[in-house]
Amino acid sequence: MKKVSAVITLLLLGGLILGLSVADFFTKDRMYSEYENRMLAQKPNFSMETLFSGSFSEDYENYITDQFTGRDNWIFIKTVTDVALGKKEVNGVYLAKDGTLIQKHAPEDIDEEEVEKKLALLKELFNWQEDREDIGSFYVMTIPTADNILTEKLPDYAPVYSQADFINQVKETVGETHVIDVQETLNTHKEEKIYYGTDHHWTTLGAYYGYREWAATLGVEPVDYEVDVVSTNFLGTMHSQARVLVEPDTIEAYIPQVLRGNAGMIDVGTGEDAGNPGAGNAMQVYYDLSEESHNTLYEPKYLDTKNQYGYFLDDNHPFIEINTGVTDEEAKGKTLFILKDSYANCFVPFLTEHYETIYVMDLRYFHGKLFPFMEEYATEGNMDILVLYNVIHFIEEFQYY
Secondary structure, rough: OHHHHHHHHHHHHHHHHHHHHHHHHHHOOOOOOOOOEOOOOOOOOOOHHHHHHHHHHHHHHHHHHHHHHHHHHHHHHHHHHHHHOOOOOOOOOEEEEOOOOOOOHHHHOOOHHHHHHHHHHHHHHHHHHHHOOOEEEEEEEEEEEEHHOOHOOOOOOOOOOHHHHHHHHHHHHHHHEEEEHHHHHHHHHOOOEEEEEEEEEEHHHHHHHHHHHHHHOOOOOOOOOEEEEEEEEEEOOOHHHHHOOOOEEEOOOOOOOHHHHHOOOOOOOOOOOOOOOOOOOOOOEEEOOOOOOEOOOOOOOHHOOOHHHHEEOOOOEEEEEEEEOOOOOOOOEEEEEEEEOOOOOOOOOHHOOOOOEEEEOOOOOOOOOOHHHHHHOOOOOOOOEEEEEEEEHHHHHHOOO
């Protein structure tokens, strides 16, 4: 009887593998996973060089993993199983005590050599601007991620990389007066919704508190804002990784009166400019050196996709030029150059009241020479520089040529 049972099991397993293989053969490869918000691995080109170097087998394994038939459903089944077994971490995501999903950054996940490399690059950038008369202020804002602020929500004994220590290293690198430290203000407001519950970004409210800290550091008066709710069904990157049942997030846009233009207060999904506050104002936005002008920092088309955070600044671009149309006399003639990750996307709109021109560069997608490029945009001592990343993205992604 045991032999018969084993044979049946082997036949069923073999049939499953055969069926999945046939399904894989007839299923068209996908370029992009909207659910995971990332590009999927494609079938690698074979050559003797890639075979003997080992890169072909590695790339092919990634290809099979990404293109596996029913991948999204299998991930969901695995997550349900993990949760049923009482696990508090799924695919690098902590299942926090109130249903919040928080990305895991354990000390062993951080490469200290990378930390030193990125701090050296930051020092080189700082020294470059120090020697130039056409650069105004220089500030660095490295923002702690949710696991370093919402510590009470983490599972018991969850390992966490201390980002406060890294921020202190940044202060030692460029000088404390050049660092905008938002740790205290975020801790003060941590009972509020300053990070999304399903995504790795801070919310617009969190960015607003960061903006007020920026304004206090620079000695400028922060602007008051009204709030538009543009989505109530956002499920972000942490949900894509963990695939558990959670309450969706709300996305808000904080709009100063001068940018509201003809839009007014708009309910989600109503009116021609729904989700697009500020449409009709004098702002001009140019993406990637294009001559086509946009008059808003918000793109409502993303609100109908999985990547709803792309609503801010039309997702990520190598380079954006913003002519703000600001009317304040103190802001006219002032320029800001931002080096950033996606945490800046919902932060940039707050700065439009303080500069006539804002240049936004995402170094992950820019492959030119940074210093000569920035020199073209420096304006007689009125160009300030702001480096804005979350701590982990800075360690992993800050790079220039």
